[in-house]
Amino acid sequence: MEKLLLLGDEAIAQAAIDGGLSGIYAYPGTPSTEITEYIQRSKLAKTLEIHSQWSANEKTAMESALGMSYAGKRAMVAMKHVGLNVAADAFINSAITGVNGGLIIVVADDPSMHSSQNEQDSRFFGDFAMIPIYEPANQQEAYDMVYNGFELSEKYQIPILLRITTRLAHSRASVELKTIKKQNENSLPSDIKQFILLPAIARNSYKKLLAKQDSFETESTSSKYNEYIEGKDKSKGIIAAGITFNYLNENYKETKVPYPVLKIGQYPLSVLLIKRIYDECEEIIVLEDGYPFIEQKLKSLLGDKKIKGRLDGTLPRDGELDPNNVATALGLEAKIEDIVPEILRDRPPALCSGCGHTDVFNALNEVMSDYGRGRVFSDIGCYTLAALPPLNSINSCVDMGASITMAKGATDAGLRPAIAFIGDSTFTHSGMTGLLDCVIEKTPITIIISDNSTTGMTGGQDSHAFNRLIDICKGLGVEDKHIRIFNPLRKNHKQAIEIIREEIQYKGVSVIIPQRECIRTLERRIKLKKRKTAK
Amino acid sequence: MKSDIILSGVGGQGILSIAATIGTAALIGNLHIKQSEVHGMSQRGGNVISHMRVSDKEIASDLIPKGQANLIVSVEPMEALRYLSFMEKDAWLITNSKPFMNIPDYPDIQDVLSEIKKIKNHIIIDADTIAKKLKSIRSSNIVMLGAASPYIDIPFENFKEALRQIFGRKGEEVVNKNIIALEKGREFALKK
Ligand SMILES: Cc1ncc(C[n+]2csc(CCOP(=O)(O)OP(=O)(O)O)c2C)c(N)n1
Ligand code: SF4
Numbered sequence: 170m171e172k173l174l175l176l177g178d179e180a181i182a183q184a185a186i187d188g189g190l191s192g193i194y195a196y197p198g199t200p201s202t203e204i205t206e207y208i209q210r211s212k213l214a215k216t217l218e219i220h221s222q223w224s225a226n227e228k229t230a231m232e233s234a235l236g237m238s239y240a241g242k243r244a245m246v247a248m249k250h251v252g253l254n255v256a257a258d259a260f261i262n263s264a265i266t267g268v269n270g271g272l273i274i275v276v277a278d279d280p281s282m283h284s285s286q287n288e289q290d291s292r293f294f295g296d297f298a299m300i301p302i303y304e305p306a307n308q309q310e311a312y313d314m315v316y317n318g319f320e321l322s323e324k325y326q327i328p329i330l331l332r333i334t335t336r337l338a339h340s341r342a343s344v345e346l347k348t349i350k351k352q353n354e355n356s357l358p359s360d361i362k363q364f365i366l367l368p369a370i371a372r373n374s375y376k377k378l379l380a381k382q383d384s385f386e387t388e389s390t391s392s393k394y395n396e397y398i399e400g401k402d403k404s405k406g407i408i409a410a411g412i413t414f415n416y417l418n419e420n421y422k423e424t425k426v427p428y429p430v431l432k433i434g435q436y437p438l439s440v441l442l443i444k445r446i447y448d449e450c451e452e453i454i455v456l457e458d459g460y461p462f463i464e465q466k467l468k469s470l471l472g473d474k475k476i477k478g479r480l481d482g483t484l485p486r487d488g489e490l491d492p493n494n495v496a497t498a499l500g501l502e503a504k505i506e507d508i509v510p511e512i513l514r515d516r517p518p519a520l521c522s523g524c525g526h527t528d529v530f531n532a533l534n535e536v537m538s539d540y541g542r543g544r545v546f547s548d549i550g551c552y553t554l555a556a557l558p559p560l561n562s563i564n565s566c567v568d569m570g571a572s573i574t575m576a577k578g579a580t581d582a583g584l585r586p587a588i589a590f591i592g593d594s595t596f597t598h599s600g601m602t603g604l605l606d607c608v609i610e611k612t613p614i615t616i617i618i619s620d621n622s623t624t625g626m627t628g629g630q631d632s633h634a635f636n637r638l639i640d641i642c643k644g645l646g647v648e649d650k651h652i653r654i655f656n657p658l659r660k661n662h663k664q665a666i667e668i669i670r671e672e673i674q675y676k677g678v679s680v681i682i683p684q685r686e687c688i689r690t691l692e693r694r695i696k697l698k699k700r701k702t703a704k
Numbered sequence: 705m706k707s708d709i710i711l712s713g714v715g716g717q718g719i720l721s722i723a724a725t726i727g728t729a730a731l732i733g734n735l736h737i738k739q740s741e742v743h744g745m746s747q748r749g750g751n752v753i754s755h756m757r758v759s760d761k762e763i764a765s766d767l768i769p770k771g772q773a774n775l776i777v778s779v780e781p782m783e784a785l786r787y788l789s790f791m792e793k794d795a796w797l798i799t800n801s802k803p804f805m806n807i808p809d810y811p812d813i814q815d816v817l818s819e820i821k822k823i824k825n826h827i828i829i830d831a832d833t834i835a836k837k838l839k840s841i842r843s844s845n846i847v848m849l850g851a852a853s854p855y856i857d858i859p860f861e862n863f864k865e866a867l868r869q870i871f872g873r874k875g876e877e878v879v880n881k882n883i884i885a886l887e888k889g890r891e892f893a894l895k896k
Binding site: 202342415419506507519522626 | 731739741742743744746749755763766769770771782788789809810
């Protein structure tokens with residue numbers, strides 16, 4: 170079969186297409202974005218009419234996918250780890266309803282926080298929802314798990330969680346493809362009440378979910394992704410989950426790992442398998458990226474007398490694993506210190522030169538110098554980089570949408586003026602409801618929606634707010650005369666200052682919308698145009 | 705054979721084009737590849753790294769262990785100094801000499817270059833000027849790759865073929881420009 174050099178994300182996307190997918194639903198988020206983008210660009214997906222447009226946020230994505238599954242078709246949802254917090258209500262309840270068409274939820278965790286606010290571990294969510302979890306060790310496994318995962322999902326009428334991490338998502342390796350499966354035909358759930366979670370029905374559905382747990386564990390015991398590898402030296406036994414299996418093998422390149430190894434790629438944990446290695450070996454070292462999920466389970470199931478990992482300091486408690494800290498844990502090498510020449514300087518990411526956000530912050534900084542520090546509640550996007558010098562403009566960044574609502578709470582507490590700073594895509598993701606709260610209470614608040622017509626931070630995906638922002642604000646009840654628009658260019662600096670000053674004076678809800686396209690997407694558009702006219 | 709290569713630079717400088725060319729050249733030679741990249745936040749002008757592993761045997765880890773890289777290729781001189789702990793003792797460091805100054809406290813470039821010269825095996829190449837002379841400033845990264853090519857265990861012809869595959873749809877002229885850039889970089893390194 171054909172072999173392609175694919176990122177982990179791309180392998181997942183290709184597997185979904187080949188596995189009979191009818192639609193992917195997603196909101197961008199590093200390191201998951203490339204899954205959906207791959208399907209959007211795929212000619213094959215286009216001819217197969219696979220849905221791949223972006224959703225407003227992870228919750229709408231999760232629910233749309235569940236709807237597609239209700240109608241009998243195979244669906245996928247993709248998001249970064251914090252996206253699952255947004256989608257959690259739908260996610261947890263989808264385990265109770267179960268599915269009709271196969272449903273795979275791909276969540277990309279980001280240990281070491283390369284591009285995120287935290288390093289939460291989605292396996293806890295999967296465990297909480299009581300559904301099977303896949304955790305691939307490499308790109309080929311990621312492909313296989315998705316390709317065959319729809320069948321597992323349909324067999325038990327249960328959504329499947331595929332948990333990956335940044336390293337797998339953004340690492341390329343060769344992947345062998347399988348033959349394309351046909352998409353499902355439309356079909357209603359055989360039990361027409363399956364998706365009604367009224368208490369009387371839900372109690373029954375929940376019992377069904379509980380009854381499936383044993384089968385899930387049996388699947389794990391016989392899964393080819395969970396492998397028990399014999400080893401002569403029983404002084405240690407090693408449990409290696411997902412990509413940590415590679416870090417283990419990297420340390421025994423020329424030889425075989427001398428200890429028994431249990432490779433984990435599918436959950437719930439098979440107690441049979443872990444009990445075997447636990448009983449056979451004098452001590453157990455658990456290698457897992459993210460939180461000590463397996464380690465904690467092991468301790469509660471088997472007692473903690475000989476279990477080593479992130480909790481006892483054998484491995485670092487936070488941050489991702491790598492071949493070196495695994496080597497240290499195995500006693501193979503001393504910790505290698507970083508060599509940092511004195512001359513080396515940090516090079517933090519920054520707003521692109523010429524970015525419209527910068528002009529907005531320059532004006533805002535000037536206005537806020539009259540009021541003192543600590544009053545600008547911001548959000549998540551390129552503009553979050555204004556937290557760093559030289560701008561030093563913002564005082565918060567917590568989760569998407571929190572700018573407006575936190576500014577509201579602070580205003581309620583008497584901190585006035587309080588400013589909210591949010592981007593267009595984040596506004597339609599989860600800022601609109603907060604704005605409605607403000608309108609209802611006529612909160613004296615100044616909200617700046619810095620509109621660059623795109624989702625810049627994640628690489629310039631289409632923004633749901635495009636050409637709709639003003640109407641949305643009006644529709645939510647913001648007064649016309651307090652929706653102020655300007656073009657954030659250096660030459661308009663004075664005008665920007667005036668507008669911000671005036672709206673801070675107003676004791677009700679004001680929305681200021683600076684509008685100028687992101688330079689990165691602008692460049693891309695011009696390039697594409699040139700290429701088209703050249704043809 | 706194995707070549708473990710650290711590629712480094714600043715987000716937006718296009719180190720992934722070097723990675724893609726090495727990857728394609730390795731595939732032509734039927735070698736195993738693993739290549740890990742940085743996406744997201746750091747691409748906004750922050751420091752970026754890519755781990756590129758090529759081997760005739762199966763590769764376990766996507767990440768190169770510290771102390772085991774054979775080669776660092778940096779398209780920016782200060783960034784050449786960021787990942788020194790990855791180098792094995794006979795490793796080579798190949799860097800562009802042109803600084804990318806997007807931070808206020810960028811050190812004196814002469815100090816940066818003399819720090820690089822402390823490394824036993826190093827090549828400092830003015831890839832931008834070479835590319836400019838070829839009237840193909842965009843090929844600066846390919847000049848860098850050319851300079852690195854003697855230290856990568858892949859036949860030189862495969863790199864050329866890779867460029868033909870990658871740039872083929874842009875026409876003969878673009879392909880040739882890149883092949884010349886590759887050759888110029890290699891010549892420079894071999895003269896050292
Ligand atoms: C719940 C959640 N989903 C996705 C992300 C990833 N993410 C961070 S910023 C951002 C988009 C920001 O777009 P916008 O607000 O328009 O600002 P811009 O980057 O364009 O300036 C996304 C998708 C996240 N951090 N949290
Ligand atoms: S990508 Fe666009 S929005 Fe983000 S910093 Fe650059 S110009 Fe500004």
